[in-house]
Amino acid sequence: MKISIGNDHAGPDYKNAIVAFLKQKGHVIINHGTDTFDSVDYPDFGHPVALDVETGNADFGIVICGSGNGINMTVNKHQGIRSALCWTKEIAALARQHNDANIISIPARFTSIQQAVEMVDTFLNTNFEGGRHANRVNKIACQ
Template identity: 50%
Template sequence: MIGIGSDHGGFNLKTEIIKFLKEKGYEVKDFGTYSTESVDYPDFGQAVTEAVSEGECDKGIVICGTGIGISIAANKVKGIRAALCTDTYMARMSREHNNANILALGERVVGIGAALDIVETWLDTEFAGGRHQLRLDKIAQIEEKYRNK
């Protein structure tokens, strides 16, 4: 299952991505927001990332106006590797090398067509493992070191 959430700045793109994912046969859980009324992106980033972190969703997509704020918020949850991607190369590398479990997008930065290509590439790319896993292990050690500070 793919969890998805956005603030008001990402609402329209989120709606298009949900339609796209359902057409592709994915099960989707929408964590809001449900309109273009102003809301705070950390609330929706946290909802999606907690669902991924706790195993309720396999992967997540978070969207705000630029993707920056919601990706920062998403990366505060232990075990989350949120990648802000603006093209398909970044999407592929975020999965292949970084095993990103959250894709962050900016509605005001990428158009709908490019965003759908990014989503498709991100979902279709597998983690390469090997030397990349060693690097992810180091990231997890950093995360653990600063967990309670």
């Protein structure tokens, strides 16, 4: 699987742990995140991830910022993106099962690195249920 990841200054340690985990699993990673803790603007790192997923250059995306909110709002501006702000693996599973989310947003200041890795693992290994959820997901996109 090809996965695009982006983070601001709140997430280099999270990104590095997630990337190491995903590479160990054999995934290909596109890294759009910063590697420093110097203050940066999260949209600069979220938009490239959304574009990768939107254009099919990546199967899924992962975005990380302090609260998870700003970068989540950024990527959700893109048509065809359904990004879910997750803080537990149960929410990550539901985001895939019920919402067919294609990007997971992680709040670095409110989850541990281990929780983040577990959420990503759950997110990537959970399928969309379809059925009654498909009609709802189809109504999300602006026409």
